Amino acid sequence: xxxxxxxxxxxxxxxxxxAAAVKVFDNGVEDVMILERDFELGGILPQCIHNGFGLxxxxxxxxxxxxxxxxxxxxxxxDIEVKLDTMVLDVSPDRKVYAMNREDGFxxxxxxAVILAMGCRERTAGAIxxxxxxxxxxxxxxxxQRYTNIEGLLPGxxxxxxxxxxxxxxxxxxxxxxxxxxxxxxxxxxxxxxxTRNVVQCLQDYDIPLLLNHTVTRIEGNERLEAVExxxxxxxxxxxxxxxxxxxxxxxxxxxxxxxxxxLSKKADVVLDDRTGGAIVNEGRETxxxxxxxxxxxxxxxxxxxxxxxxxxxxxxxxxxxxKGDMRxxxxxxKINAGKNVSYVIPQNIExxxxxxxxxxxxxxxxxxxxxxxxKLSADGEELxxxxxxxxxxxxxxxxxxxxxxxxxxxxxxxxxxxxxxxxGE
Amino acid sequence: xSETKTLTCVACPKGCEVTVxxxxxEILDIQGNACPQGADYAREEIxxxxxILPTTVxxxxxxxxxxxxxxxxxxxxxxxxxxxxxxxxxxxxxPVKIGQVIIENILETGADVVxxxxxxxxxx
Numbered sequence: 001x002x003x004x005x006x007x008x009x010x011x012x013x014x015x016x017x018x019a020a021a022v023k024v025f026d027n028g029v030e031d032v033m034i035l036e037r038d039f040e041l042g043g044i045l046p047q048c049i050h051n052g053f054g055l056x057x058x059x060x061x062x063x064x065x066x067x068x069x070x071x072x073x074x075x076x077x078x079d080i081e082v083k084l085d086t087m088v089l090d091v092s093p094d095r096k097v098y099a100m101n102r103e104d105g106f107x108x109x110x111x112x113a114v115i116l117a118m119g120c121r122e123r124t125a126g127a128i129x130x131x132x133x134x135x136x137x138x139x140x141x142x143x144x145q146r147y148t149n150i151e152g153l154l155p156g157x158x159x160x161x162x163x164x165x166x167x168x169x170x171x172x173x174x175x176x177x178x179x180x181x182x183x184x185x186x187x188x189x190x191x192x193x194x195x196t197r198n199v200v201q202c203l204q205d206y207d208i209p210l211l212l213n214h215t216v217t218r219i220e221g222n223e224r225l226e227a228v229e230x231x232x233x234x235x236x237x238x239x240x241x242x243x244x245x246x247x248x249x250x251x252x253x254x255x256x257x258x259x260x261x262x263x264l265s266k267k268a269d270v271v272l273d274d275r276t277g278g279a280i281v282n283e284g285r286e287t288x289x290x291x292x293x294x295x296x297x298x299x300x301x302x303x304x305x306x307x308x309x310x311x312x313x314x315x316x317x318x319x320x321x322x323x324k325g326d327m328r329x330x331x332x333x334x335k336i337n338a339g340k341n342v343s344y345v346i347p348q349n350i351e352x353x354x355x356x357x358x359x360x361x362x363x364x365x366x367x368x369x370x371x372x373x374x375x376k377l378s379a380d381g382e383e384l385x386x387x388x389x390x391x392x393x394x395x396x397x398x399x400x401x402x403x404x405x406x407x408x409x410x411x412x413x414x415x416x417x418x419x420x421x422x423x424x425g426e
Numbered sequence: 427x428s429e430t431k432t433l434t435c436v437a438c439p440k441g442c443e444v445t446v447x448x449x450x451x452e453i454l455d456i457q458g459n460a461c462p463q464g465a466d467y468a469r470e471e472i473x474x475x476x477x478i479l480p481t482t483v484x485x486x487x488x489x490x491x492x493x494x495x496x497x498x499x500x501x502x503x504x505x506x507x508x509x510x511x512x513x514x515x516x517x518x519x520x521p522v523k524i525g526q527v528i529i530e531n532i533l534e535t536g537a538d539v540v541x542x543x544x545x546x547x548x549x550x
Contacts, residue, residue, distance in 0.1 A: 046543065049494035050480045055438040063480050065494050065543035069524055149482055152491040177481060177510050196434045196441035201477060205503060304439055396441070 001106045007031035007323045009097050009111040011088050011264065014043020015305050016296020016312040017117035018071035023316025024115070025078050029323050033081040033109070035088050035099055041075065042068035043119055044142070045305065047149045050170055052197070056306035067305060091116075091268040093289050112323040113291045115315055116265055116279070120258040120297040122167075128256055130162075132218040137225030141167040141255040145174070154178050156251025160228050161185040162216045166194040166303065166395075168255025173202035182206070183247055186214040186230050188237055191369050193257075193395050195303060216252065217244065225250050258301045268292055275344040276300040282349045283360050284318030284327065285311065293319045300346055300363075303397055307363070311346075318352070328353040332412055336362065339376075339419035343367045343394070350407070350416075359401035366392040366420050375400050376419045379410050392420060428454055433471050437463040444468045476500035481513055483528055485545060488520035493545045495528055497537040505533055513539060520547040 008024045010017045013036030024032045040046065045053075048064030055061055058070070075082065086101040097109040122140040137156055145167060147153040159180050161168045164187040176182045185203060190212050192199055203210050211230070217239050218229035227248045231239035260278040262270070270287040273280045278299040279287040285295050295315035296308045321327040333351040338344050346363045364375075369391070375398065376386040387400050402416065428449040435442040440460060446468045447455040453472060456465045470476060478500050482492040501509060509532055518528055522545040529539040 046494075049482060049496075049542065051478045051496060052439065061438075061478070063494060063496055063542045066524065069543060149494065150490055150492065152482070152484065177506070195439050197436040197439060200434050201436050205475075205477065391443075396439070 001108055002104045004033075004107065004109045005111075006033045006109055007112040008033070008115065008319055009095075009109050009113075010034045010115045010117055011091070011097070012036065012043065012117035012119055012296070012298070013038070013041040013082065013084075014117065014119050014296065015045060015068065015071065015308050016119065016298070016315075017043070017115070018068075018075055019309045019312035020115045020117055020293075020295055020316040020319070021080050022071065022074045022078065023313045024320045024323075025080055027317060027320030027324075029320040030078075033083065034075070035086045035097070036082065036084050037087050039085055041072050041082065041084070047142075047146050048170075049149045050174075053305050056304065057309050064305075071309075088264060091264050091292070093269045093292075095268075095291055111291075113293065113319040114268070115319050116262075116270070116287075116292065116294040116298050117296050117312065117315075118261045118264060118298045120260045120301055122254070123257040123259055124254065128254070130216055130219055132229075133221055135219070135221035135223060135225045137221070137250050138219060138252045139254070141165070141171045141253045144171050144251075144253050148174055148178065154180065155253075156180060156225075156249075158183060158249045159251045159253060160216070160230070160247055160249045161253045161255060163187065163255035163257070164192040164194050164199070164210060165255040165257065166198050168253060169194045169198040169202040171253055171255070172208050173206060176206045176208065180251075182208050183249060184209045184211050184214075184230070186211045186216060188213070188215040188233055191393070193255075195395060196393070215239065219252065220246075225252055228252055258297065260298045260301065262298060265292075265294065265298070270294070273344065273348060275338065276346070280348045281346065282333075282351045283314075283347045284321070284352050285315035285347070286318060286322070286327075286352075291319075291322055293322075300344065303395055307397060307399075311363075334407075334413055335415040337415055337417040338364065339417040341366050341368060341370060341373075341420040341422075342418050345418050350402075354404075357404050359403050360407075361399050362402055362418060363397055363399050364418055364420075365397055366394055369393050370420060370422045372423045374421050374423055376421060377402065378417050378419070379406075379413045380415060381417075384416075388423075389420075431472065432458075433468055435459060435464045435467045437461075437467045446472055448472050475503040477503050477506065479506055479509055479513075479539075480542070481510060483513060483539070483541075484517045485522060486517055486519045487548050488522065488545045489548055490545060493518065493522045493528075494542045495539050496542050497532065497535070498540055499535075499537045501532070501535045501537050505535070509533055520545055
């Protein structure tokens with residue numbers, strides 16, 4: 001068995017892992033290694049060939065592969081060590097990483113700090129339990145994206161898409177452009193799960209119908225999918241009898257949510273948040289296990305890669321500080337609560353000392369679409385201040401700053417709560 | 427007679443709701459955009475909508491069978507399917523470099539179709 005020692009080990013070479021590793025290096029901790037299970041770096045970005053990436057981070061519009069290339073170049077310029085085709089099997093709470101690949105065999109890496117950046121995976125047909133048969137032609141939107149954009153295989157000719165997540169919307173356009181007949185996108189909720197811009201440029205541009213309050217209630221076909229039955233749902237999301245409609249299709253794409261991939265985190269005793277499916281972290285993106293950090297979609301599912309980069313850089317900064325012995329905890333831990341209309345807030349805790357920082361960004365999602373709303377912060381029940389937002393959608397992450405000065409002025413507090421409230425009369 | 431349309435700007439993921447008042451091809455008023463790009467988007471969207479076209483091109487002897495490409499600037503939404511036909515017939519030889527021009531001035535739009543990643547030759 002090959003035994004190595006590294007200051008920082010980054011698990012996952014997607015956008016989160018790449019940005020985190022670069023940040024660790026730029027903070028003077030050059031003994032950093034990226035472990036990636038695929039044959040190349042970039043994670044999911046190489047198959048996201050559409051444009052729309054980088055508007056925040058680079059102030060220009062890039063495609064997924066182009067966005068990835070910038071970080072791959074950064075990693076290569078710094079000669080950061082990368083192990084490709086390497087599967088991580090286990091991570092221990094004392095930061096030993098066990099992995100294997102064909103070149104080294106079994107590896108044990110003793111890490112000063114570990115950054116978890118394994119991303120997420122798609123929820124499947126099995127996970128949502130659609131009645132009917134299980135023929136070929138039922139696949140997740142991301143799998144279809146890989147077939148279409150990387151392997152050059154068109155998954156089908158007559159397509160129905162269940163779920164209006166961004167990948168589903170993007171694939172509706174993609175398959176239409178490649179000549180498939182995309183018959184409908186069904187969304188069980190009364191609103192879309194994806195970005196509004198994707199509804200416009202992927203569905204409206206190509207006259208693809210978006211059926212809100214609709215779901216697939218039956219799958220038909222033996223060898224290959226022949227048809228799906230769709231139904232309207234009531235306010236409890238239960239199919240309404242009598243609204244069934246049969247649509248002939250050879251392909252059903254599922255875009256019904258993403259699940260952070262935390263099997264390794266659990267092995268390291270990392271405690272997960274039920275709401276995000278990712279770790280509970282402090283503002284340095286450190287988990288409950290000392291020296292183990294998490295960022296990107298493994299922590300919570302992001303809508304924009306730009307925010308993944310931002311979060312990875314935070315994790316990279318603090319992991320470097322941790323390794324250098326520069327990370328200090330305050331005496332008290334402030335819990336950040338998701339209040340009214342808020343599904344979650346990242347970070348869940350504030351506990352690190354940082355004299356230089358002016359503010360701590362809080363990232364959150366609403367539970368339901370709101371217009372003309374106020375994001376209110378309160379400390380131990382006392383209102384601090386609020387921010388106005390013209391609208392808020394569950395598919396689009398919000399961010400507000402918590403000023404360090406406010407924290408200093410408050411002294412010792414137990415918790416900060418974030419509520420998002422619709423303003424009346426507007 | 428003037429008409430009013432509310433559009434969702436797709437210039438960035440913020441997705442501003444922009445309201446445009448127009449008469450024929452004349453724009454009378456634009457409201458709701460957070461930045462100048464929103465006004466440009468709304469103006470174009472009424473007169474002649476355009477989009478960047480991201481797709482793939484077949485590769486001969488590449489490490490992968492396809493290389494992703496895009497148009498260097500937005501092209502008219504009306505000719506997207508025509509552009510796809512031309513791109514679909516194109517095959518490029520590996521290795522491909524990011525930014526490499528695959529099709530020059532597609533359909534006289536002034537936009538080139540360029541590769542959006544490096545793609546090495548197939549090993550062996």
